[in-house]
Amino acid sequence: MRRALLALLLLLAALPAQAVDPLRLVSGFAPGGPTDQLARVMAPVLGQLLDRPVVIENRAGAGATIAAAAVARAAPDGNTLLIATSSFVIxxxxxxxxPYDARRxxxxxxxxxxxxxLLVVAPTLGVTSMAELVAMARSGRQMNYASAGVGSTxxxxxxxxxxxxxxPVAHVPYRGVPPAMAGMLAGNVHMMNADLPVLRPFVLDRRVVPLVVYSPRRSPQLPDVPSAAEVGMPQLDMSNWYGILAPAGTxxxxxRRLEAAFAAARVQPDVAPRFADGGVSEPMGADAFRAKLAAEFDRWVPLLQRAGIRAE
Incomplete structure (x- = not known):
């Protein structure tokens, strides 16, 4: 790890310096949400490594497509980047x-x-297992779930x-994760799915009830919560990833300079523990990310189109 980090830092120093324009990291989600939090952990360290200001721009709405469109239209000069999540593929x-081609x-x-x-429900719902939740949702009772917006993960x-x-649980879209969480805690919605690190504090103080991790395996952060495979729903397999995209033609x-800076920042003492504490997996460079992104398109596009799920 030390040798790899040294090589990255040497590459960073050797490449030509950029102009002192701010580096804009554009997020499609509201301030205070998980995407915004991770970006703000990275930004100060990234700015030091690049010797330039790093600014977080929150352009929430429309399933993060407003932010993506802004970056797609930006000049391919390394000054504007997109903080993408799994919703980019969704x-x-x-x-x-x-207004853009996600692949090109x-x-x-x-x-x-x-x-x-992680899937959680309101304590007032009175269910403590997936079997109970499914039975209630099938009983004819009108139920709903919160999300961070149409097209979000x-x-x-x-x-x-x-x-x-x-x-037939109804969808209630909010403008970002924090307002969705507020709606959940206020009792306006019955259930929600979100990143496990976002929900974990509310699970620990018993403000929500966890039912299942959307994964074949349990989470070490909440080891008592069953996996989707354990509750007999292996098709509930979904994670949320975070990655940096540049406009095509950069x-x-x-x-290479920006990749080296992000790689160096990601392993710094002020950054790496924060990601680890949040349950975030190990990072990957540009080539591995490109392969993962292609696999995500290959999985989700046909699956969601077959299911007839549309964001109107």
Missing amino acids: TAATMANL DFEPLYFLGEVQT MHIAGELFNIAAGT PQPVM
Whole structure:
């Protein structure tokens, strides 16, 4: 690890310096959410390594497509980057007439990591297992779930539950994770799926009830919560990843410099423990991220189109 980090830092120093324009990291989600939090952990260290200001721009709404469109239109000069999540692929599969081509208009730069998805319900619902939740949702009772917006991973996770359980739980979209969580805690919605690190504090203080991890395996952060395979719903397999995308056509020397900076920042003492504490997996460089992104498109686009899930 030390040798790899040294090589990255040497590359960073050797490449030509950029102009002192701010580096804009554009997020499609509201301030305070998990994407925003990870970006703000990285930004100060990244700015020091690049010797330039790093600014987080939150352009929430429309399943993060507003932010993606802004970056797709930006000059490919390394000054504007997208903080993408799994919803980047989801929207390509569920939204018609996007103002950009998700496969052609972006270049994978760095993969920050991914986290598991957790399903929780309100304590007032009175259920403590997936079997009880499914039975209630099938009973004819009107039920709903919160999401961070149409086309978000939380939206798709909720619809995956409906498909797996054969239930009609209604979707209630909010403008980001924090307002969705507020709606959940206020009792305005019955259930929600979100990144496990986001929900874990509310689980620990018993403000929500965890039912299942959308994964073949349990989470070490919440080892008492069963996996999807254990509750007989292996099709509930979904994580949320975070990665950095640049506009297509960004020069390779600029891409290499930025990749080296993100790689160096990700392992710094002020950053790595914060990601680890949040349950975020190990990062990957541009080549591995490119392969993962292609695999994500290959999985989700046909799956969601077959399921008829559309973001109107």
